[in-house]
Amino acid sequence: MDAPAPIPRGGLIEGAYREHSRKVLATLIRLLGDFDLAEEALHDAFVAAADRWPREGVPGNPSAWLVSAGRFRAIDKLRRRARFRAMEPELAEQIVSDAEEGEEMADAVIKDDQLRLIFTCCHPALPQPAQVALTLRELCGLTTEEIARAFLARPPALAQRIVRAKARIREERIPYEVPELSALPERLDAVLRVIYLVYNEGYSAHSGTELIRADLSAEAVRLGRLMLDLLPQGETMGLLALMLLHDSRRDARTTPDGEVILLADQDRTLWDRALIEEGFGLIDRAFATRQIGPYTLQAAIAAVHTRARTADETDWGEIVGLYDVLMRASPSPVVRLNRAVAVGMHQGPQAGLALVNALLEEGDLSDYHLTYAAQADFYRRAGDKPAARQAYEQALELALQEPERRFLQKRLQELGEGGGGTS
Structure with missing residues (x-):
């Protein structure tokens, strides 16, 4: 549930809320054993901070101060609600014991x-x-x-x-x-998958009027950084690298009006070099751990695109090789489709078309608009305009995202004028 009332506004408290609120909430959930009670306690702690900090100064350990303030106010609420005595005796005793820890909680x-x-x-x-x-x-x-x-x-x-x-x-x-060490790989996969789902929805929304939701992808990157700080495993590094390399292209992926610009047509001077260099460094660290999984391999593929000074200089042979490894590590229809596109760029449209058509014949991704968009692009490059038009129309029928729909409509109008690639 959301906070019952707004946190008092002001630069000091707003900045502290941005920096400390999520950390404090995590500890309050552990101490109080209840999400909603912890959220109320977090709110109350910042109300107390807004009252005291401007007069008394910010404490040396703001997070610990906020945890302590929130915890004591939660206990007061429990007593006022006459719930304290009804709680499990052991839980009540534990809360009181935790409350007596004071403000000496370690970071x-x-x-x-x-x-x-x-x-x-x-x-x-x-x-x-x-x-x-x-x-x-x-x-x-x-x-x-x-x-x-x-x-x-x-x-x-x-x-x-x-x-x-x-x-x-x-x-x-x-x-x-x-989780225990034996269960950590499986559970870590679930955490990284959730973070990547959030990122992908921000990077390329499944539907709606905007292609990019920067605020959502930024939250995923923030979670990725948090995971790297808390658990520096190889795949954690790989996922953050993958998100950073994709995010480095954000300003070049759309026109000022929000229209799609494919990777081959992007102005590479707009790519964020700081994010790129950070991504490269993370890939090196991930490979050094020898914990090389699907996210690290996808990041390595993104790095090949990013290192090319122009689209024509892209090493598609290396990309196909990386997809071959990824297919062994994490086979899926989407990976097969992406590999098919890479093969088509490396060996020619007929080679890519054969792989995409095989996917469609098997029934895989037959309701995925990007499968037909890739098929259409190969037909267009091969000079088969009628087949390209039919495939673009099928992609348009399945696409839900408005900028992508406009792009496909433009392709239908401009068949034969060149272009192609990924965004």
Whole structure:
């Protein structure tokens, strides 16, 4: 549930909220054992800070101060609501004991609480849509309205999804902990998958009027950085590198009017070199760990595109080779489609067309608009205008995202005038 009243405005408190609120919330959830009570406590802590900090100064450890303030106010609320005596005696005793810890909470403890919260929000017992919504709500601090708007959902329905997820965590006693080492790879995969789902929705929205939702992809990158800080595994590095390399092209992917610009046609001087260099460094670190998985391989593919000074200099042979490795590590129809596009760029449109047609004949991705867009582009490059038109029309019928629909309509109008590639 969202905060019951706005946090008092002002540069000092707003800045502290941005810096500390998610860390403090994670610890309050651990101490109080309840998401909603912890959110109320977080709100109350910042109200107290707004009252005291301007007069007394910011404490040396703001996060610990806020945890302490929120925790004591939560206990007061429990007593006032006459719920304290009805609670499990052990839980009541634990809350009081924790409250007596004072303000000496170490930063390392708070950091561990964030890691615990990520694994709780992404627990496999929760449906994936609930994992995404809960992660954005609790770890990113987005309101239910903001999450609903990002995923084109109705706010009441989104709110119910979050409520049900919290109830399931409580009723099934889903542990608030980092998994044991033996279970960590599988559970880490679930966390990284949720982060990448959030990023992809921001990078290329599935539907709506805008291709890019920068705020959503920025939240995913922030989560990726947090995961890297908390758990520096090879695939964590690979995922963050992949997101950064894609994000480096954001300003070049659309016109000022929001129209799609394909990768081959982008102004590469607009690519963000700082993000690119950070991504390259993360890829090197990921390969050095020898924990090379699908995200690291996808990042390596993105790096080949990024290193090319022009589209014509792209090393498509290297990209095909990386896709061959990715197919062994994480086979999927989408990977097959992307490999088919790379083969078509490397060996010619007929070679790519044969692979795309095979995918369609097998029934894989037959309802995915990008499959037909790739097929259409190969037909267009091969000079088969009637087949290209039919494929573009099929892609247009399936596409939900308005800039992509306008791009496909433009292709239908301009068949034979060249161009092609990915965005």
